[in-house]
Amino acid sequence: xxxxxxxxxxxxxxxxxxxxxxxxxxxxxxxxxxxxxxxxxxxxxxxxxxxxxxxxxxxxxxxxxxxxxxxxxxxxxxxxxxxxxxxxxxxxxxxxxxxxxxxxxxxxxxxxxxxxxxxxxxxxxxxxxxxxxxxxxxxxxxxxxxxxxxxxxxxxxxxxxxxxxxxxxxxxxxxxxxxxxxxxxxxxxxxxxxxxxxxxxxxxxxxxxxxxxxxxxxxxxxxxxxxxxxxxxxxxxxxxxxxxxxxxxxxxxxxxxxxxxxxxxxxxxxxxxxxxxxxxxxxxxxxxxxxxxxxxxxxxxxxxxxxxxxxxxxxxxxxxxxxxxxxxxxxxxxxxxxxxxxxxxxxxxxxxxxxxxxxxxxxxxxxxxxxxxxxxxxxxxxxxxxxxxxxxxxxxxxxxxxxxxxxxxxxxxxxxxxxxxxxxxxxxxxxxxxxxxxxxxxxxxxxxxxxxxxxxxxxxxxxxxxxxxxx
Numbered sequence: 356x357x358x359x360x361x362x363x364x365x366x367x368x369x370x371x372x373x374x375x376x377x378x379x380x381x382x383x384x385x386x387x388x389x390x391x392x393x394x395x396x397x398x399x400x401x402x403x404x405x406x407x408x409x410x411x412x413x414x415x416x417x418x419x420x421x422x423x424x425x426x427x428x429x430x431x432x433x434x435x436x437x438x439x440x441x442x443x444x445x446x447x448x449x450x451x452x453x454x455x456x457x458x459x460x461x462x463x464x465x466x467x468x469x470x471x472x473x474x475x476x477x478x479x480x481x482x483x484x485x486x487x488x489x490x491x492x493x494x495x496x497x498x499x500x501x502x503x504x505x506x507x508x509x510x511x512x513x514x515x516x517x518x519x520x521x522x523x524x525x526x527x528x529x530x531x532x533x534x535x536x537x538x539x540x541x542x543x544x545x546x547x548x549x550x551x552x553x554x555x556x557x558x559x560x561x562x563x564x565x566x567x568x569x570x571x572x573x574x575x576x577x578x579x580x581x582x583x584x585x586x587x588x589x590x591x592x593x594x595x596x597x598x599x600x601x602x603x604x605x606x607x608x609x610x611x612x613x614x615x616x617x618x619x620x621x622x623x624x625x626x627x628x629x630x631x632x633x634x635x636x637x638x639x640x641x642x643x644x645x646x647x648x649x650x651x652x653x654x655x656x657x658x659x660x661x662x663x664x665x666x667x668x669x670x671x672x673x674x675x676x677x678x679x680x681x682x683x684x685x686x687x688x689x690x691x692x693x694x695x696x697x698x699x700x701x702x703x704x705x706x707x708x709x710x711x712x713x714x715x716x717x718x719x720x721x722x723x724x725x726x727x728x729x730x731x732x733x734x735x736x737x738x739x740x741x742x743x744x745x746x747x748x749x750x751x752x753x754x755x756x757x758x759x760x761x762x763x764x765x766x767x768x769x770x771x772x773x774x775x776x777x778x779x780x781x782x783x784x785x786x787x788x789x790x791x792x793x794x795x796x797x798x799x800x801x802x803x804x805x806x807x808x809x810x811x812x813x814x815x816x817x818x819x820x821x822x823x824x825x826x
Contacts, residue, residue, distance in 0.1 A: 409547035420460035436477035443598030450539035457539030481505035491516035499530035554640035559608035573734035597740030628672035635661035676752035684750030
């Protein structure tokens with residue numbers, strides 16, 4: 356559908372498919388060709404060939420949506436549709452997204468741009484698009500039923516507004532959003548400053564990604580949309596470690612990382628080896644008097660956080676969510692803790708019935724990374740990913756910041772593993788004369804004297820109430 360005639364025909368059938376009556380007649384010209392991308396790789400930054408210049412972002416395991424200029428208006432075409440997303444090698448999910456991906460492509464514009472977005476709905480139900488954090492006419496805000504009719508399946512709507520302020524934003528549905536966002540419908544939006552801004556530095560590397568989460572049973576392909584908290588796949592841009600690309604930088608680069616959270620819980624995002632400052636939110640740049648050095652920032656639900664630092668320490672530095680169960684893949688929540696329990700006898704009996712049975716958790720879970728355990732179709736180990744010294748024992752929301760002296764400006768290729776200079780790496784002690792380790796008997800006295808203690812020890816047993824696992 357690339358001709359003006361076809362578009363006018365479509366608009367007539369839709370019965371008012373334009374998002375607001377104020378949209379100019381220019382919007383009725385032929386639709387821009389939709390650009391589709393299915394690769395899960397991190398694509399190179401898209402430098403603008405038309406419109407105002409800017410320094411582009413790099414979307415982690417994603418890409419930027421191309422546009423066309425039409426009489427001074429920057430036009431994009433989003434297609435809401437079912438997609439197949441590789442979460443990591445060995446697992447694919449049947450999601451909903453935009454232009455072949457979940458999340459959808461990043462939209463990059465410049466402050467003051469007149470923007471027109473055509474949204475074609477190829478979902479089996481109606482949808483809309485909310486432009487999270489944007490200042491725009493009320494009829495373009497995208498809340499179905501409140502600001503506009505929902506976009507029926509098979510129809511195309513038009514959104515048109517001015518990108519009024521620079522910042523870090525996102526887009527997502529506001530129609531059956533519990534289903535549609537749980538299925539992966541979301542995308543990033545970056546508005547670059549038109550001129551030099553007193554609160555916005557020039558960055559050498561500018562990364563962005565969205566936090567999202569899914570509950571997909573092993574062997575299944577489609578998320579369970581009714582899950583509220585107990586997700587088993589915590590993702591960055593619908594990818595899990597080891598499928599998340601590294602963030603690459605040259606020593607001395609100013610690195611900006613923009614993170615948006617569309618999960619059901621907060622995420623303390625933590626970096627190793629560096630300190631950063633939060634320089635912006637979805638409300639705009641942070642005043643310099645409100646910045647301080649951090650190594651962890653909590654990104655709450657529906658928030659955007661923009662952090663910046665100088666990559667002055669070479670090496671391979673972990674970068675992850677600090678909630679420990681968010682750096683695991685496909686983990687169940689109902690397994691008992693068996694640390695210290697000898698179940699050798701039980702294992703032998705079960706093996707006679709189930710030859711592939713494997714006892715879990717007797718010594719902790721690290722052994723799982725070394726076992727070649729058969730898995731159900733289309734799922735991932737809980738902890739996986741090989742580093743230069745063995746298993747990294749991570750999954751989920753985990754990646755690596757790779758800082759190198761010789762990484763060329765603009766080069767985002769993976770430089771491989773860091774080679775540690777002699778004498779700069781932890782090693783096994785094989786000598787003699789270790790000092791004795793202090794024991795609890797040498798510990799100091801209690802902070803307060805115990806009072807009214809029972810004469811005999813009491814064993815407490817706790818049983819969780821049935822039906823409250825999501826609270």
